[in-house]
Amino acid sequence: MEALWSAALPLLRQHVGERNFSAWIEPIRCFDSEGEIRLEVPSRFYQSWITRHFLPTIRDTVSELSGAPCVVRVVVATESPPERRLPQPVAEPIPPPPMRAPKIGQLVPNYTFDTFVVGATNEVAFQAAQAVSAAPGKRFNPVFLHGGVGLGKTHLINAIAHELLRRRTRMQVACLPAESFMNLLIVALKEDKMNGFRDRFRQIDALILDDVQFLAGKERTQEEFFHTFNALYGNEKQIVLTSDKPPAAITGLEQRLRSRFEGGLIADIHPPTREMRLAILRAKADAAGIELSAEVADVLVQRSGTSVRELEGALNRVWAMAAVRGTQMTPELAASALGPYARPRNTVSVEIIQQLVSNKFGLSVADLVSHRREREVSYPRQVAMYLSRTLAEASFPAIAEKFGGRDHSTVMYAVRSIEMRRAQESAVDQLLLGMENELRGQAR
Ligand code: ADP
Ligand code: MG
Numbered sequence: 001m002e003a004l005w006s007a008a009l010p011l012l013r014q015h016v017g018e019r020n021f022s023a024w025i026e027p028i029r030c031f032d033s034e035g036e037i038r039l040e041v042p043s044r045f046y047q048s049w050i051t052r053h054f055l056p057t058i059r060d061t062v063s064e065l066s067g068a069p070c071v072v073r074v075v076v077a078t079e080s081p082p083e084r085r086l087p088q089p090v091a092e093p094i095p096p097p098p099m100r101a102p103k104i105g106q107l108v109p110n111y112t113f114d115t116f117v118v119g120a121t122n123e124v125a126f127q128a129a130q131a132v133s134a135a136p137g138k139r140f141n142p143v144f145l146h147g148g149v150g151l152g153k154t155h156l157i158n159a160i161a162h163e164l165l166r167r168r169t170r171m172q173v174a175c176l177p178a179e180s181f182m183n184l185l186i187v188a189l190k191e192d193k194m195n196g197f198r199d200r201f202r203q204i205d206a207l208i209l210d211d212v213q214f215l216a217g218k219e220r221t222q223e224e225f226f227h228t229f230n231a232l233y234g235n236e237k238q239i240v241l242t243s244d245k246p247p248a249a250i251t252g253l254e255q256r257l258r259s260r261f262e263g264g265l266i267a268d269i270h271p272p273t274r275e276m277r278l279a280i281l282r283a284k285a286d287a288a289g290i291e292l293s294a295e296v297a298d299v300l301v302q303r304s305g306t307s308v309r310e311l312e313g314a315l316n317r318v319w320a321m322a323a324v325r326g327t328q329m330t331p332e333l334a335a336s337a338l339g340p341y342a343r344p345r346n347t348v349s350v351e352i353i354q355q356l357v358s359n360k361f362g363l364s365v366a367d368l369v370s371h372r373r374e375r376e377v378s379y380p381r382q383v384a385m386y387l388s389r390t391l392a393e394a395s396f397p398a399i400a401e402k403f404g405g406r407d408h409s410t411v412m413y414a415v416r417s418i419e420m421r422r423a424q425e426s427a428v429d430q431l432l433l434g435m436e437n438e439l440r441g442q443a444r
Contacts, residue, residue: 001030001031001032001037002030002031002032003323003324004037004062004065004066004070004324005030005037005062006030006323007065007319007320007321007323007324008058008061008062008065008320009025009026010288010316010319010320011061011065011313011316011317011320012025012054012057012058012061013025013316014309014312014313014316015057015061016054016057018108019106019108020053020054024046024049024050024053024054025054025058027041027042028040028041028050029077033073035071036070036071036072036073037062037070037071037072037073038073038075039058039072039073039074039075040075040076040077041074041075041076041077042076042077043076044076046076047074047075047076050074051074055072055074058072059072065320065321065324066324067412067415067416067419068412068416069396069412099162099165099166100165100166100169101165102161102165102173102174102175103172103173103174103204104173104174104175104176104184104200104201104204105161105173105174105175105176105180105208106175106176107158107161107162107175108154108155108158110287111154111155111156111158111159111162112158112159112162112163113126113129113130113133113159113162113163115155115283115287116152116155116156116159117272117276117279117280117283119272119273119275119276119279120273120276121269121270121271121272121273121276122147122151122152122156122269122270122272122276124267124268125145125147125152125153125156125267125268125269126156128140128143128145128265128267129143129145129156129157129159129160129240130163132160132238132240133159133160133163133164133167134167136164136171136205136206136237136238137205137206137236137237137238138236140264140265141233141236141238141239141264141265142229142233142238142239142240142241142260142261142263142264142265143238143239143240143241143264143265143267144240144241144242144243144246144247144261144262144264144265144266144267145157145240145241145242145243145267145268145269146242146243146244146245146246146247146266146267146268146269147244147268147269147270148244148269148271148306148307149244149307149309150307150308150309150310151269151270151271151272151307151308152269152308153210153211153242153269154210154242156242156269157175157208157210157240157242158175160175160206160208160240161173161175161206161208164205164206164238168205171205171206172203172204172205172206173204173205173206173208174201174204174206174207174208175208175210176208176209176210177209177210177211177214178209178210178211178212178213178214178215178221178225179211179214181209181221181225182214182215182218182221184197185197185220185221185224189220197224198227198228198231201228201231201232202228202231202232204232204237205237205238206237206238206239206240207228207229207232207237207238207239207240208239208240208241209225209239209240209241209242210242211242211243211244212241212242212243212250212261213243213244213245213250215250215253215257216250216251216252216253217252219254222253222254222257223254225257226254226256226257226260229257229260230260233260239264241261246266246268247261247262247266248262271306271307272306272308274301277301277308277311278297278301280308280311280312281297281300281301281311281315282297284311284312284315285297285315288319290315290319290329291329292315292329293329293331295330295331296318296329296330296331296334298331299331299334299335299338300314300315300318300334300338303334303335303338304338314334314338317337317338318333318334318337318338321333321337332423332424332426332429333423335422335429335433336419336422336423336429339390339422339432339433339436348387348391348392348439348440349392350388350392350394350398350399350402351402352439353384353387353388353391353392353439354368354369354384354388354402356435356438356439357380357383357384357387357435358380358384360380360431360435361376361379361380363376363377363380368380368381368384368403369381369402369403369404370404371404371406381403381414382414382415382417382418383418383431383432383435384403385399385403385411385414385415385418386414386415386418386419386432387432387435387436387439388402389411389415390415391436391439391440396408396409396411396412396415399411418432
């Protein structure tokens with residue numbers, strides 16, 4: 001169980017985000033308690049927070065990894081029996097950041113320049129970010145970075161902030177999502193503290209605002225931001241903005257803000273090339289101490305989506321699965337681990353899956369859902385159950401219901417056994433890949 005927990009950690013980090021992870025998930029201690037996963041937390045407040053916000057995600061993640069539903073309980077550490085070693089009490093949920101913190105906002109510690117892999121698709125953005133860190137407010141102002149989700153915008157602006165704070169001890173940096181800017185503004189308006197708000201933002205030396213597309217349609221926030229922008233810009237303070245699209249494509253953005261945004265350097269980031277994706281994988285694996293063969297890296301690159309975030313997710317998933325099963329990260333394992341997860345979610349129904357599988361095996365749907373036990377029927381049935389779980393993302397009981405009202409443990413067993421065969425027999429993997437492709441085609 002404890003191995004399962006440590007394997008689940010990188011996945012949870014992805015699911016809940018860096019900040020929640022270090023504040024809430026990392027301090028948890030995990031114990032095995034008669035087949036249950038027992039998570040010990042330092043206080044009642046912590047317990048209710050975790051239960052409310054993260055328990056479903058935790059349960060799903062460990063269940064997926066172990067291949068069977070897991071019972072997860074969150075308990076307060078002092079409730080544990082006295083003979084057991086108590087976890088170290090965690091006084092503060094948020095550990096102190098190792099580096100200097102920005103004046104406003106928070107940084108992700110490892111989003112730095114030296115962990116960023118540079119290549120043709122992000123070179124301009126990278127160089128702009130470095131130039132800004134070396135000479136803030138001088139050459140490029142504002143800098144506007146845009147590109148799709150998971151391509152490194154947040155990473156780059158964190159790197160800028162780290163570098164500014166490292167080089168200039170007096171520098172006051174604000175690095176925050178545009179949404180937080182708005183929330184701070186709302187609070188200030190409500191509490192009638194607008195002077196304080198303005199002072200706070202106009203006294204900083206660099207304003208780094210992430211995801212400004214969020215400001216679209218938020219007129220009051222845009223107005224306030226416009227004044228903040230002008231005040232800082234007029235004083236030659238550095239401004240860096242990111243967005244998922246270029247300024248001209250943000251509908252609901254006031255013309256005067258758009259022209260400010262377009263007045264500086266605009267750099268876009270595109271999805272990484274194959275070589276870059278391999279280099280990124282290599283870097284992430286090295287940083288995490290994961291041994292990654294070229295063959296496995298190939299599978300990861302082929303089977304995960306185009307963004308770096310998906311690539312990282314794929315690496316973590318395969319690594320976790322290997323750790324749980326106590327095996328090496330083989331290309332086969334990678335392929336099976338990535339089957340259901342690495343591609344966009346879709347909406348194949350269990351019925352469509354039953355149809356396709358019966359066709360493939362020359363059976364009728366009635367045979368497939370019957371209680372007949374011959375191999376010619378039971379193997380296709382298991383395959384259909386597996387696909388229902390991975391592609392239709394139906395629950396075990398829901399699948400059991402649709403396969404002639406069986407017990408859900410039968411479905412769990414089927415899914416697990418196909419998973420195992422898929423990892424071991426390439427013919428099974430090929431067959432599944434073919435059907436997954438067809439089904440995905442139908443889902444569109
Ligand atoms: P965005 O803000 O553009 O949606 P992020 O900056 O959050 O994307 O990046 C998603 C993940 O991918 C992060 O973990 C980040 O460290 C990683 N990443 C993105 N681009 C690179 C890169 N060029 N080199 C290393 N890691 C990267
Ligand atoms: Mg981002």
